[in-house]
Amino acid sequence: MKFGGTSVATAERWQTIGKLAASRRAEGVRVLVVVSALAGVTDALKALSAEMDGGKRKHAAAAIAERHHALAIDMGIELPARVAERLESLAHLAADGPAAGQELAWQAQVQAHGELLSSAMGAAFLSAQHLPTTWVDSRDCLKAVALPNQNERTRLLSAMVEATPDAALQARLAGQGEVFIAQGFIARDDAERTVLLGRGGSDTSAAYFGALLKAARVEIWTDVAGMFSANPRQVPGARLLKRLDYLEAQEIASTGAKVLHPRCLSPLREPRVPLLIKDTNRPELDGTEIGPHLREAVTSVKAISTRKGITLVSMESVGMWQQVGFLSDVFNQFTKHGLSVDLIGSAETNVTVSLDPTENLLDSDAVAALAADLAKVCRVKVIAPCAAVTLVGRGMRSMLHELSSVLAEFGQLRVHLISQSSNNLNLTFVVDEDVVDELLPRLHELLLRSGSLRSDDDVQFGPTWQALYGRGEAQMVPGWWRGERQRLMNLAAERSPRYVYHLPTILERARSLKTLDAVDQCYYAVKANTHPQILKALAAEGLGLESVSPGELQAIDQAVPADTPRLFTPNFARREDYVTALATSASVTLDALHPIEQWGEVFAGHAIMLRVDLGRGLGHHEKVRTGGSSSKFGLPIEHLGRFIECAERHNVRIKGLHAHLGSGILDAAHWGEVYGQLAALADRIGSVEILNIGGGLGVPSHPGEQPLDMIELNRVLSEVKATYPQYKLWMEPGRYLVAESGVLLSRVTQLKAKGEVRYLGTDAGMHNLIRPALYDAWHEIVNLSRLDDAGTTLYQVVGPICESGDVLGNDRRLPETHEGDVMLIAQAGAYGAVMASHYNLRDAADEIVIE
Numbered sequence: 001m002k003f004g005g006t007s008v009a010t011a012e013r014w015q016t017i018g019k020l021a022a023s024r025r026a027e028g029v030r031v032l033v034v035v036s037a038l039a040g041v042t043d044a045l046k047a048l049s050a051e052m053d054g055g056k057r058k059h060a061a062a063a064i065a066e067r068h069h070a071l072a073i074d075m076g077i078e079l080p081a082r083v084a085e086r087l088e089s090l091a092h093l094a095a096d097g098p099a100a101g102q103e104l105a106w107q108a109q110v111q112a113h114g115e116l117l118s119s120a121m122g123a124a125f126l127s128a129q130h131l132p133t134t135w136v137d138s139r140d141c142l143k144a145v146a147l148p149n150q151n152e153r154t155r156l157l158s159a160m161v162e163a164t165p166d167a168a169l170q171a172r173l174a175g176q177g178e179v180f181i182a183q184g185f186i187a188r189d190d191a192e193r194t195v196l197l198g199r200g201g202s203d204t205s206a207a208y209f210g211a212l213l214k215a216a217r218v219e220i221w222t223d224v225a226g227m228f229s230a231n232p233r234q235v236p237g238a239r240l241l242k243r244l245d246y247l248e249a250q251e252i253a254s255t256g257a258k259v260l261h262p263r264c265l266s267p268l269r270e271p272r273v274p275l276l277i278k279d280t281n282r283p284e285l286d287g288t289e290i291g292p293h294l295r296e297a298v299t300s301v302k303a304i305s306t307r308k309g310i311t312l313v314s315m316e317s318v319g320m321w322q323q324v325g326f327l328s329d330v331f332n333q334f335t336k337h338g339l340s341v342d343l344i345g346s347a348e349t350n351v352t353v354s355l356d357p358t359e360n361l362l363d364s365d366a367v368a369a370l371a372a373d374l375a376k377v378c379r380v381k382v383i384a385p386c387a388a389v390t391l392v393g394r395g396m397r398s399m400l401h402e403l404s405s406v407l408a409e410f411g412q413l414r415v416h417l418i419s420q421s422s423n424n425l426n427l428t429f430v431v432d433e434d435v436v437d438e439l440l441p442r443l444h445e446l447l448l449r450s451g452s453l454r455s456d457d458d459v460q461f462g463p464t465w466q467a468l469y470g471r472g473e474a475q476m477v478p479g480w481w482r483g484e485r486q487r488l489m490n491l492a493a494e495r496s497p498r499y500v501y502h503l504p505t506i507l508e509r510a511r512s513l514k515t516l517d518a519v520d521q522c523y524y525a526v527k528a529n530t531h532p533q534i535l536k537a538l539a540a541e542g543l544g545l546e547s548v549s550p551g552e553l554q555a556i557d558q559a560v561p562a563d564t565p566r567l568f569t570p571n572f573a574r575r576e577d578y579v580t581a582l583a584t585s586a587s588v589t590l591d592a593l594h595p596i597e598q599w600g601e602v603f604a605g606h607a608i609m610l611r612v613d614l615g616r617g618l619g620h621h622e623k624v625r626t627g628g629s630s631s632k633f634g635l636p637i638e639h640l641g642r643f644i645e646c647a648e649r650h651n652v653r654i655k656g657l658h659a660h661l662g663s664g665i666l667d668a669a670h671w672g673e674v675y676g677q678l679a680a681l682a683d684r685i686g687s688v689e690i691l692n693i694g695g696g697l698g699v700p701s702h703p704g705e706q707p708l709d710m711i712e713l714n715r716v717l718s719e720v721k722a723t724y725p726q727y728k729l730w731m732e733p734g735r736y737l738v739a740e741s742g743v744l745l746s747r748v749t750q751l752k753a754k755g756e757v758r759y760l761g762t763d764a765g766m767h768n769l770i771r772p773a774l775y776d777a778w779h780e781i782v783n784l785s786r787l788d789d790a791g792t793t794l795y796q797v798v799g800p801i802c803e804s805g806d807v808l809g810n811d812r813r814l815p816e817t818h819e820g821d822v823m824l825i826a827q828a829g830a831y832g833a834v835m836a837s838h839y840n841l842r843d844a845a846d847e848i849v850i851e
């Protein structure tokens with residue numbers, strides 16, 4: 001168990017250490033505690049050892065002595081004899097100063113006192129607390145090895161230890177007691193000199209001890225529960241990483257995470273000793289476990305990290321590229337200037353490398369000198385400051401297809417270098433430094449939303465940082481169906497597959513839309529779900545209904561009172577469809593030049609809405625984006641003049657403008673921008689009274705995704721409405737109202753194992769719910785018959801259709817499942833039943849609304 005400087009600074013914190021060590025003892029294991037110096041003492045010793053003035057050094061040593069006397073009083077113990085001895089030797093070292101030529105060895109000796117003192121204080125305190133604790137000198141256990149590329153400074157102040165399991169040491173300690181305390185940061189070399197381990201020293205000591213003793217595990221106790229999927233200071237929604245293998249953890253530690261020094265993982269890999277990161281203040285939290293984990297885990301991006309201060313050196317060949325030895329000449333220059341290279345990208349005529357500031361003592365002089373030398377063999381460009389953005393996860397190559405939204409984000413930036421590590425663990429993008437702070441939260445959200453960071457797998461991912469440490473987490477509300485299990489089981493027993501819609505949930509969403517003060521009329525886009533009871537209920541709540549076909553208009557007519565406001569917003573509809581719609585009370589929307597140019601007489605004397613294309617699309621999947629020239633919707637702005645001419649010619653009044661950019665948008669600012677853009681266009685037309693800003697209000701599906709902030713949306717809309725108050729504001733959400741209300745119930749038909757893959761077959765398939773196949777949509781899937789059982793097995797959840805794409809859920813961790821179990825697919829209320837087909841001549845799922 002390793003504890004850092006703040007954890008050993010007060011008697012109260014030592015109480016905690018005592019409790020934690022005793023709880024491990026109670027598990028029947030022996031405990032070795034590794035400690036750092038009291039907070040601030042290492043820095044004080046460093047300053048002391050850099051001080052030339054003997055008097056000032058003595059003064060500094062006295063202040064350090066004072067700290068330890070004060071702690072003894074705080075602990076309620078006599079100053080331990082071992083501490084008194086150490087303080088005395090420190091006083092001598094300070095008074096004498098280094099002997100000539102021995103400066104580095106003297107420095108190491110001075111700085112080693114911090115840990116020697118704190119551990120001796122701890123041994124005395126814990127023993128006084130009825131936890132007999134044996135003090136161990138780490139220097140008797142950790143042997144530094146001299147490596148050929150190390151200079152004297154590195155050997156003394158940043159030493160390496162050869163740590164292979166040591167049976168003799170294990171036996172020696174076993175004979176001495178049950179609880180031990182030792183120092184982090186220090187070791188001894190072949191010449192019997194005290195040496196230091198350098199940065200991350202105490203963590204590394206704990207790892208060395210873990211390997212030497214072949215410990216059951218190493219626990220690093222710190223002020224946070226572990227590693228997160230992104231830096232939680234920048235991304236409060238970052239998820240705790242519960243399980244990582246050594247290489248993944250090392251990759252995350254080396255590409256940004258500060259919790260653990262990357263050096264401390266390699267000693268543990270070979271002896272397969274697991275390492276646990278735990279929060280000293282919240283020991284009940286899971287923490288991060290790093291170990292030799294089985295590769296059975298769901299393939300997932302684990303983390304995204306950023307490193308700033310990256311310098312790129314781009315080298316353009318001047319005609320000598322194919323020559324033998326060219327690269328070797330180039331890289332020799334890096335060696336000569338003491339600069340180590342991190343990432344490499346190469347092309348026919350260019351090699352670009354990054355210099356990592358954590359590895360290089362980078363100053364601009366060194367880089368300038370390098371550039372001057374390189375200029376003799378090639379054209380050099382130094383690009384700085386840059387930042388590296390790294391995605392980490394085992395099997396990165398197999399996830400590339402899921403990363404399209406993330407890659408698209410980089411498509412809008414200047415990317416200097418892309419590097420995919422040869423161990424298939426990371427993918428790195430080097431961009432300008434000033435964009436990363438804003439980029440990181442967005443990329444994390446995209447990783448969640450695209451399902452490439454599998455936050456649904458609770459074996460790998462824990463709660464968000466915000467849920468653990470933040471205030472007032474906007475937690476995802478558990479689905480209504482969790483409280484209706486028996487009722488749903490009964491419904492599934494009657495008929496299967498079966499859609500069940502929960503009316504109270506729909507009404508709740510309708511009411512939350514009413515909190516949008518700036519909206520004058522809300523329409524429900526009925527194509528999301530045309531069940532007549534739902535249309536009735538929403539009309540009764542005061543919503544209008546939006547339709548896109550004569551069939552939908554008819555469904556509306558049959559379900560709701562004649563005075564319910566309605567919209568007709570088709571796309572590439574037939575001439576007679578408009579004729580039909582114009583004969584009803586519906587507001588008709590045109591979204592092209594063709595109808596008004598070719599069939600102007602159809603619209604003569606009518607007032608219409610005009611749907612425009614604002615030039616960009618948004619949404620959760622490429623197939624639901626309805627703006628931009630790659631989408632077939634809307635009148636391109638450059639046709640607006642001609643449209644107005646035709647409208648005037650046929651006495652058609654443009655009473656409103658409309659835009660709908662896509663589905664599944666979770667960013668409240670979007671609708672404000674649309675309103676602003678439409679208002680600016682409306683001013684050009686003159687006759688416009690209404691601005692319809694579309695639907696597309698998203699519903700989070702992956703655990704941890706942030707829901708649309710309705711309070712923020714209200715604020716955004718009220719603000720733009722205040723700027724352009726002359727227009728009526730309409731909206732037309734579909735998915736938002738009904739998605740969460742619906743579940744698809746099915747029964748398990750067959751199970752099959754094929755190689756390592758387990759298939760779970762249900763009587764529902766892509767003919768009932770096509771969203772997973774069409775949009776890669778992620779729907780939560782649970783075994784309702786075994787709702788309280790832990791997930792143990794990874795399943796491919798599939799349907800009965802003769803298509804390989806008939807997969808409802810990929811790699812779902814579920815309880816061991818049996819034929820006849822009832823499976824529930826959540827968030828199936830929107831674009832579920834309405835998109836069903838009769839493919840394979842299989843029946844449609846039954847639909848039922850419950851109150």
Ligand SMILES: *Cc1c(COP(=O)(O)O)cnc(C)c1O
Nearest residue numbers: 525660663695696697733734735
């Ligand atoms: C589909 C559609 C909507 C509703 O989209 P959601 O993402 O379900 O909110 C709104 N307006 C138009 C024109 C549509 O085609």
